[in-house]
Amino acid sequence: MARVVLFNKPFGVLSQFTDKSMEGSPRPTLSTYIDMPGVYPAGRLDRDSEGLMVLTDDGRLQSRISSPKFKQPKTYLVQVEGTPSKDQLAALRKGVTLKDGPTRPAKVQQIDAPALWERDPPVRFRKSVPDAWLRLTITEGRNRQVRRMTAHVGLPCLRLVRWSVGEWSLDGLAPGQSLLLPEGRSWI
Numbered sequence: 642m643a644r645v646v647l648f649n650k651p652f653g654v655l656s657q658f659t660d661k662s663m664e665g666s667p668r669p670t671l672s673t674y675i676d677m678p679g680v681y682p683a684g685r686l687d688r689d690s691e692g693l694m695v696l697t698d699d700g701r702l703q704s705r706i707s708s709p710k711f712k713q714p715k716t717y718l719v720q721v722e723g724t725p726s727k728d729q730l731a732a733l734r735k736g737v738t739l740k741d742g743p744t745r746p747a748k749v750q751q752i753d754a755p756a757l758w759e760r761d762p763p764v765r766f767r768k769s770v771p772d773a774w775l776r777l778t779i780t781e782g783r784n785r786q787v788r789r790m791t792a793h794v795g796l797p798c799l800r801l802v803r804w805s806v807g808e809w810s811l812d813g814l815a816p817g818q819s820l821l822l823p824e825g826r827s828w829i
Contacts, residue, residue, distance in 0.1 A: 643699030645822040646680055649814040650694050652760050656685045671696075674817050683707045684715075684782055684806075691760065692717070692803035693811045706806060709781035712745075713807050716778040717787050718755050720764060720800035724771050725751050729794040733777065737793045741783060744790060748778040757802060758816055764799045772799060 648671070650656060658672045658681075671682065671694075680696040683706035697703050705711045736746045752774050773796075777787060788798040804811055814820060 642824045643697050643702050644677070644680055644824065645699075645702070646675065646677060646696040646819050647809055647811075647814060647822065648675060648694045648696060648819040649811055649816050650686050650691060651816040652691045652762075653688060655688055656682050656694060675819055677821070686803055687785060687788075687801075690801040690803065691816065692801075693806055693809065693814075694803075695806050695809060707782065712780040714778050714780055714805075715782060715803060715807075716776060716805040716810075718752075718757070718802045718804050719775045719777050719787060719791060719798055720754075720772055721775060721791050721796035722770055722772055722799055723796050724773055725775065725796055729796060730775075732794045733790060737790055739783075739786075739789050739793060744783075744786065745780055747790065748776075750776050752776050755802075760800060776804075 653669060654673065655668055655670045658670055660667045660670050662668070668688070675696065677696075679698045681698070681703065683695045683697055683703040686692065686694055695706055697706075706713055730749055730751065733747045733749045736744045738744075754774050775791070777791075779786060787801060791798050802811075
């Protein structure tokens, strides 16, 4: 049976176990929080994004989670700059064309500000520019895709939190916390 770990990745943490950059001091990585040899991330989450990462020791499961061909839904809570219009939301629902080609249609809705933890450092606040929150679900996972999609429709991303991957969610996991799921179950 596969080991599956859910992890709430804090802002600024790399979604890998080692920092291979040549930048002066090492940056925080998954190894700062997870001491479980043999598990690896199923997909990535940018350093400036927060939220759910799934780690496993099962290569097939890893592929089912991260490969676009399996269309595993990933839901994000996205704070954007500006007030979304019906046209902007409709464009995201239809799918937008980015430099690397068209995206699949997204499920998106504007939501009230979610009850999330404070981010460190905090998101910049400007009195003159409104912001809004979206719940956005995609079934692929290109590099910085959600940020590029919202920017493409004129809604730059201020904060991005991956809330769920498939049936798993962040519910009850504080930033930096991980949860080893019970064995004896076939996942996905």
